[in-house]
Amino acid sequence: MSGIDPSVMWLTFFILSVFVGIEVISKVSSTLHTPLMSGANAIHGIILLGAIIVTGETDNALATTVGLIAIVLAAVNMVGGFVVTDRMLQMFVRKPKKADPTEGASK
Amino acid sequence: MIDTWAQYVFLFCGVAFILALKGLSGPKTARNGNLVGAAAAVIACALPFFYVSNMKHVPLIIVAIVIGTIGGVIGAKRVQMTQMPQMVALFNGVGGGAAALVALLELHQIGDGANISWFNLAATAFTIVVGSVSFAGSVVTFAKLQELMTSRPVVFPGLPIAFGGSFIAVIVLSVVLVHSPGMLVGIVLALLGLAIGLLLVLPVGGADVPIVISLLNAFTGLTVAAGGYVLANTVLLVAGTLVGASGTFLTLLMAGAMGRSVANILFGALKGGSTLGAGEASDRPVKSVGPEDAAIMLAYAEKVIIVPGYGLAVAQAQHTLRELVDVLVARGTEVDYAIHPVAGRMPGHMNVLLAEAQVPYEQLIEMDEINDDFKSTDVVLVVGANDVVNPAARTTPSAPIYGMPILNADAAKQVIFMKRSMRPGFAGIENELLFEPTTSLLFGDAKDTLGKLLTAVKAL
Numbered sequence: 019m020s021g022i023d024p025s026v027m028w029l030t031f032f033i034l035s036v037f038v039g040i041e042v043i044s045k046v047s048s049t050l051h052t053p054l055m056s057g058a059n060a061i062h063g064i065i066l067l068g069a070i071i072v073t074g075e076t077d078n079a080l081a082t083t084v085g086l087i088a089i090v091l092a093a094v095n096m097v098g099g100f101v102v103t104d105r106m107l108q109m110f111v112r113k114p115k116k117a118d119p120t121e122g123a124s125k
Numbered sequence: 126m127i128d129t130w131a132q133y134v135f136l137f138c139g140v141a142f143i144l145a146l147k148g149l150s151g152p153k154t155a156r157n158g159n160l161v162g163a164a165a166a167v168i169a170c171a172l173p174f175f176y177v178s179n180m181k182h183v184p185l186i187i188v189a190i191v192i193g194t195i196g197g198v199i200g201a202k203r204v205q206m207t208q209m210p211q212m213v214a215l216f217n218g219v220g221g222g223a224a225a226l227v228a229l230l231e232l233h234q235i236g237d238g239a240n241i242s243w244f245n246l247a248a249t250a251f252t253i254v255v256g257s258v259s260f261a262g263s264v265v266t267f268a269k270l271q272e273l274m275t276s277r278p279v280v281f282p283g284l285p286i287a288f289g290g291s292f293i294a295v296i297v298l299s300v301v302l303v304h305s306p307g308m309l310v311g312i313v314l315a316l317l318g319l320a321i322g323l324l325l326v327l328p329v330g331g332a333d334v335p336i337v338i339s340l341l342n343a344f345t346g347l348t349v350a351a352g353g354y355v356l357a358n359t360v361l362l363v364a365g366t367l368v369g370a371s372g373t374f375l376t377l378l379m380a381g382a383m384g385r386s387v388a389n390i391l392f393g394a395l396k397g398g399s400t401l402g403a404g405e406a407s408d409r410p411v412k413s414v415g416p417e418d419a420a421i422m423l424a425y426a427e428k429v430i431i432v433p434g435y436g437l438a439v440a441q442a443q444h445t446l447r448e449l450v451d452v453l454v455a456r457g458t459e460v461d462y463a464i465h466p467v468a469g470r471m472p473g474h475m476n477v478l479l480a481e482a483q484v485p486y487e488q489l490i491e492m493d494e495i496n497d498d499f500k501s502t503d504v505v506l507v508v509g510a511n512d513v514v515n516p517a518a519r520t521t522p523s524a525p526i527y528g529m530p531i532l533n534a535d536a537a538k539q540v541i542f543m544k545r546s547m548r549p550g551f552a553g554i555e556n557e558l559l560f561e562p563t564t565s566l567l568f569g570d571a572k573d574t575l576g577k578l579l580t581a582v583k584a585l
Contacts, residue, residue: 025242025244028354031359031362032350032354032362035350035362035363035366035367035370036366036369036370037370038143038367039146039367039368039369039370039371040370040371040374042147042150042367042371043150043374043375044374045150046149046150046151046375047152048464048466048472048473048491049152049464049476049486049489049491050149050152050473050476051375051379051472051473052209052210052213052471052472052473052474052476052477053149053155053473053477054146054149054150054371054375054473055213055338055372055472055473056209056212056213056216057146057149057155057158057159058146058149058342058346058367058371058372058375059213059216059220059345060159060162060163060166060216061142061146061166061346061364061368062346062348062364062365062368063216063220064142064166064169064170064360064361064364065220065224065227065348065349065361065365066166066170066190066193066223067170067358067360067361068224068227068349068353068356068361069223069226069227070170070173070174070186071173071177071356071358072227072230072231072234072356073181073182073185073186073189073230074180074182074183074186075181076181076233076234081230082181082185084226084229084230085182085226085227085230086182086185086186086189087189088226088227089186089189089193089223090189090190090193090196091219091220091223091226092193092219092220092223092224093189093190093192093193093194093197094193094197094200094216095197095216095217095220095223096166096170096193096197096220097197098196098198098201098212098216099197099201099213099216099220100159100162100163101198101201102200102201102204102209102212102213103159104156104159104163105201105202106206106209107155107156107159109477109480109481109483110152110155110476110486
């Protein structure tokens with residue numbers, strides 16, 4: 019293991035992830051573009067993890083405040099993103115057999 | 126060094142994100158895919174509380190998470206399906222902003238003039254700048270879609286110079302940061318990133334905003350990936366890269382569906398001359414009909430194609446439209462919905478809006494499959510759509526939508542064009558289809574008029 023340069027290892031992760039990222043969505047139908055975009059949007063909310071780690075390391079009062087702001091923003095991105103995507107997909111999955119005209123009309 | 130067990134959990138979460146994206150790209154697996162992603166994200170975010178030995182400010186961090194979670198859930202539950210693009214833009218923007226702040230904090234942690242690898246510092250600079258671009262760009266996108274500002278391209282004389290200047294300054298300052306890391310340089314980079322974000326999105330016209338949302342989404346993904354490198358965290362790197370790569374791919378796919386290049390969308394307005402139409406109502410003569418006559422045209426047609434647009438959803442008329450279609454189908458008429466890839470305010474938006482009204486998705490036909498059917502169609506009913514049936518996309522090279530593939534509604538025997546007024550569509554261009562001899566205009570609010578149509582068809 020000692021032969022691997024860490025920066026090459028990171029580059030390997032990055033390049034392989036690029037290919038996986040393109041490959042997994044390459045066959046998506048345009049029907050699902052909006053939920054897919056919204057779901058991917060939620061996934062990058064994982065920056066919340068980074069925000070938590072950085073905030074947990076600092077002693078400086080200003081840095082802590084900035085970190086807490088970052089946590090709030092990232093949590094909005096992550097949680098809101100997954101919830102709104104689920105709301106959309108719920109409508110796709112539901113089998114529209116017997117339609118209720120009043121439902122959703124007020125939304 | 127992160128505990129080995131925690132690294133295994135991060136690996137597990139990275140794989141879960143791949144499965145989540147994979148799931149999201151198929152209609153049957155999408156909902157589970159999203160839930161898998163959400164579970165992985167929750168697990169990953171809970172992890173530092175267990176493996177970091179002396180984590181500070183834990184109560185404050187938890188309060189901040191709770192506040193953000195409540196904000197996110199309220200936003201996600203309250204938003205109307207018509208406002209989905211704004212919501213995605215907003216969520217994306219706050220994510221980008223958070224990434225930029227994280228990188229600034231990491232820079233602060235490193236300390237002024239510390240000795241650290243140049244690549245790490247370059248990644249920090251990248252995260253700060255692109256995160257800020259994504260934040261400012263998303264805010265402008267939000268404002269345009271929410272109609273807090275004009276949806277037309279905003280261009281001022283010095284814009285290309287300001288943009289180019291900011292861009293060069295970013296590169297120069299990034300080099301400075303790599304040589305001598307310092308907080309001041311980081312903050313200036315963030316400010317320049319904000320400026321670039323503004324200047325990038327202001328000149329983009331309303332019709333192209335969906336592409337920009339997708340592009341900024343990819344930007345935030347790459348930002349998170351770079352942040353993952355800076356923090357030496359694999360799950361951030363993998364998740365961010367996945368979103369960055371798939372987002373870029375999706376952006377190119379959508380731009381292709383509109384017959385545009387991404388460069389043309391971003392910088393087209395800067396070249397000038399691409400803003401046809403004054404955005405005002407025309408007084409050229411048109412043929413208009415009442416709901417009763419339109420009902421007769423529809424009821425005695427053999428084949429009808431509905432072209433739904435964003436206006437339908439704004440009027441909340443999807444449900445009435447579905448009832449009308451049900452009645453027509455019961456009478457033996459063949460009815461399909463023609464869905465343009467960018468109908469609505471973002472790609473795939475119309476599918477979401479019609480799914481909300483419980484329209485069976487077998488009736489939703491994509492543009493490429495239905496475009497040849499228009500010439501054998503008796504009546505096309507255009508409801509709340511405009512730009513996606515505008516022949517200017519084929520005939521007028523100066524039009525902002527020129528080159529965008531459109532639905533061939535003009536090939537049908539008759540067109541009933543439902544409109545509230547003669548105002549042009551989101552792209553701000555006059556629609557020649559309105560003045561065709563085969564086109565009849567049916568004026569009025571979409572919901573109200575569809576209700577009258579429904580009553581009239583039922584009475585026949």
